[in-house]
Amino acid sequence: MARPRKFDEQQVLDIARDLFWSGGFAATRMEDVAAATGLGKGSLYGAFGGKQELFRRLFDDYCAAVVDATGRQLRGDDKDAYARLSAHVHLVAAATAADTAHRGCLLAKGAAELAEHDETVAKRAHATIEALRTLLEDDIAACQRNGDIAANVDPGKLAALVLAVLRGIEALGKAGAKPETLKDIAQTALAVLPRSVN
Amino acid sequence: MARPRKFDEQQVLDIARDLFWSGGFAATRMEDVAAATGLGKGSLYGAFGGKQELFRRLFDDYCAAVVDATGRQLRGDDKDAYARLSAHVHLVAAATAADTAHRGCLLAKGAAELAEHDETVAKRAHATIEALRTLLEDDIAACQRNGDIAANVDPGKLAALVLAVLRGIEALGKAGAKPETLKDIAQTALAVLPRSVN
């Protein structure tokens, strides 16, 4: 009954996300998004409403994707819980080291630039962090049930510590730390976790 | 022989720093700086050259101040090295928790927003991080000489880990973590450091 869209909404969001990710919110122009996607500005505004709303959409998507990916890495049997934790920590370090453009994490970048002025972004960032912490806590608790990590430590506190280390790795990566340093941090962090005394 | 300045350059830098710190680089207008300092825009541009240069100046000052303050907290006798380390970690957590405006660290914020586009800022941020790491390493080495921390661990790697935790605490604080969580992280991080087996 009406003219259908010529573009894929999700694809536009992905392209826009990369632009905001690389350039930041303020430095990315809607015209850039239009040019990169091949859309006219009218279509862009018609479909997403505005710069702020567009960013919120892709920020939401990004947060959901991060939590989802982390969940897939960390959920599983108690038996492999420690292996998954170790793999995840090393993966974050490797990914940060591989990010030669030092884009960092859109979560951190977006939050740093917008959280103070945009309640929605701030809330979303907070919820994401909390979700990541919970995933870590669940996995660490599994490690404890399986005897890989000392059972006499609060898994929630260990999870918060690991999360801080992971966020710290990203922060240091953005600040230009050497890939080797990042990998060392991951390794040392895992090494100092209290193992079960068998 | 000529008209002297009516304002104190350092004071202007301090005020401008707070503005950039709270609002970010892009969102802070030179007019805001002029209004907050009581200066006209002409004086501002005459004294500092432009927005970018002004930011670089105060960013440099901030970095130097952070390194200086950390140095004063961490340098000293081997005997008290561990106490200083512990105090420092707890202090960072407490300071982050007390930052109810979630301004975070100007170092992280500035680096996130500008490092990609401003080589000077990126280099300065990197140098600052490296300086902090070295201070931590020296103190941890002192702890090891004094028998407070296991001597069979590379102090450089422990320093990198502690630094990551500290940066992570700030990142989580900005993301809205509860003060209690931040303090827990500090405490847990210190608890998992390998103590000497006496």
Next chain:
DNA sequence: ACGTTTCTTGACTCTCCCGTCCATAACGGT
């Protein structure tokens, strides 16, 4: 006192970019 030099002020220009608008195009139902 006078001139020189530098500082001060705020109005002005110029650029940039968000968001809008409108003429046109494409589709589906009837």
Next chain:
DNA sequence: ACCGTTATGGACGGGAGAGTCAAGAAACGT
């Protein structure tokens, strides 16, 4: 085939903000 509806795209308006400029003010040396 026609018409209503929605998408398209580019031109346009408007506002905001970075940086400039020129006229006046204040100090200091002579």
